[in-house]
Amino acid sequence: MRKVTVDPAAIQDIAEASRFYNRERQGLGKIFREFVQTALRQVAKQPDLYAYIAKPYRGYFMDRYPFTVYYRETEDGIHILAVLHQRRHPDYWKERLKDNAE
Secondary structure, eight states, rough: OEEEEEEEHHHHHHHHHHHHHHHHHHHHHHHEEEEHHHHHHHHHHHGSSSEEEEEEEEEEOOOOOEEEEEEEEEESSEEEEEETTSSSTTGGGGGGGGGGGG
16 A cells, blocks of 8 residues: 555645535544445555546546545655535646646
8 A cells, every 4th residue: 555645735635525514414524434434445545446637647536425535646655736626617737737847
């Protein structure tokens, strides 16, 4: 399994979504975070399994929650760039690329 690093912006994405779900129903945010952890484990196990969204970035479409995990492989492992709701504009996550250029 590859080492996973999560961008601070992606951590913020997860926290905001978790707060939203907890406002809807207490405890739902925790369940959301558990689904995110499952997604990160899946990506770490088989990063090549998921389709390119825009090379070198791939997207993992989460089960049960309408979120996509955007990531890329690096020399050190897997870098999670964003965890965003699928209703956002499809290119919204690309604004973060300028801050994550290699």
